[in-house]
Amino acid sequence: MHPVRPRTATHRAHALAAALGAAALVAAGLVATTSTPAEAAIGDVIWSQEFNGSAGSAPDSAVWSYDTGAGGWGNAELQNYTTSRNNSALDGQGNLVITARREGDGSYTSARLQSNDKVEVKYGRVEARIQIPRGQGIWPAFWMLGGDFPQNAWPSSGEIDIMENVGKEPHRIYGTVHGPGYSGGSGITGMYQHPQNWSFADAFHTFAVDWKPGSITWSVDGNVFHQVTTANVGGNPWVFDKAYFLILNVAVGGQWPGYPDGTTQFPQQMKVDYVRVYDNGSGSGGGGGGGSLPTGTGTIRVANSLCLDVPWAQTHDGNPIQVVGCNGNAAQQWTRGSDGTVRALGKCLDVSGGGTANGTVVQLWTCNGTGAQKWTYDSGTRALKNPQSGRCLDAVGGTPVHDGQRVNLWDCHGGANQQWYL
DSSP, X not given: OOOOOOOOOTTOOOOOSGGGOOOOOOSTTOOOOEEOOTTSOTTOEEEEEOOOSOTTOOOOTTTOEEEOBOSOTTTTOOEEEOOOTTTEEEOSSSOEEEEEEEOTTSOEEEOEEEOTTTOEEXXXXXXXXXXXXXXXXXXXXXXXXXXXXXXXXXXXXXXXXEEEOOTXXXXXXXXXXXXXXXXXXXXXXXXXXXXXXXXGGGSOEEEEEEEETTEEEEEETXXXXXXXXXXXXXXXXXXXXXXXXXXXXXXXXXXXXXXXXXXXOSOEEEEEEEEEEEOOSSOOSXXXXXXXXXXEEEOOEETTTEEEEOGGGOOSTTEEXXXXXXXXXXXXXXXXXXXXXXXXXXXXXXXXXXXXXXXXXXXXXXXXXXGGGOOEEEXXXXXXXXXXXXXXXXXXXXXXXXXXXXXXXXXXXXXXGGOEXX
C-alpha cells in the first residue's frame, strides 16, 4: 500500500504520512535518481518526460508509480486516486492528461503520479509546461517530496511545491516549501498573479524552480516570483540539499480550496506537455565528480536511433550487449546509478575481463563494484566512457548503426556510433 504523501500549502492542515505505512522499496541498486553531470553545459536538458505516445496509453511505468485510494489525504480531500486510464493517460498529442471525474454515484476520482524510487532529482531547473484545470474545489499541483520519504516522515523529509492552484483563485499560482518547523500553515510561500488577471486554465504555462545548494527560486513563464534560502528557515533545518521525487496530481476539495459547488464542471483535466530537468550550474550535489552519470532509468540510444539492448532479455553472465530497434521492453530499460553503474535486468554493463584494449566486448555481468562496471558521461560529445580503460562505449563497425550491432570498447572519437542519448 502506498503511504499518504501529504500535500500541504499555506492554508492546509498539518498531515502526517508515516502512520499509514510505507511503500516497499525497489530492489537494492535499482533506485534511480536524476542529477546533473558536472560536465553538462548550463541549459542542457539532463532528464525529461515528453509524454509522446499513443492516445489512451499509460504513462511510462519506468518513471511513474501511482498513489491510490481515498481517505482525505490529510487535507479532507474528496477524491479517490486510481490507476485507471480514465484518470491518467497520454492523449496522443504529446501530453499526459490527469482527469478528475465525478462518478455516477456522486463520488470523485482522479490520479496522483509520483516517481519515488524511480527518478529522483537533486538540484537543477525543474520545470513543467502545464495547462491546469479550473473550477471551485479543483486543486492541481506539480511538486516534490524528499527521496527519503516515507522512512523519514513528513515534514522532516521536506516538500517543494513548484506549482499549486486552487480553483477559487484562477489567476494565482503558489510556490511553497515545507520542512521541520515550517510546515502546514507555516510553510514558506510565494504567490504569482497573472499579469492580466486571466485564468491560468486558459492556456499552457511553464512552472519551474531553479534549485541550487542553499536556495530555491520559483518562476512562472520565466517570471521569478519567490525565493527561499537557508536564511529564511531561521534556526530550523534546511532539508533541501538531497534528492527529491516528482509528483503530479489533481485533488478535489480540501481544507484550502474548499469543495465543488454548483458552478464546478466535471470532468476537469490537467494537461502536462513535458517535465524536464535542466543543468543550472549547481553540479550533481553528490555522485562522483566530473563526468558522473546523469542518473535515472530509461533507454540508452546510439545516434539517437537504436536502443542498447540485452539480447533476448537473457540475464546469464557474459551475454554480449547489442543495439536494436527500440521496443519498450525491460531489456532496454537501463538504470544509471550514482555509483557509476549502468544496470538492466538486475545486472551491470561490464567490460569483459576488465580489459582495456580496443575491441574488448561489453557484456552483461553480475554487479561486482569493479572498474569494469564504472561509466561516466560527457553531455557535450554524448560519450559513455569507461574510466578504467579510458575508452568509450562503441557500436562495433562504425556507422551507419544497424540492428543487431554489438558493442565494445574503442578509442573515443566522437562518431555517431559513440553518441549515446540518455
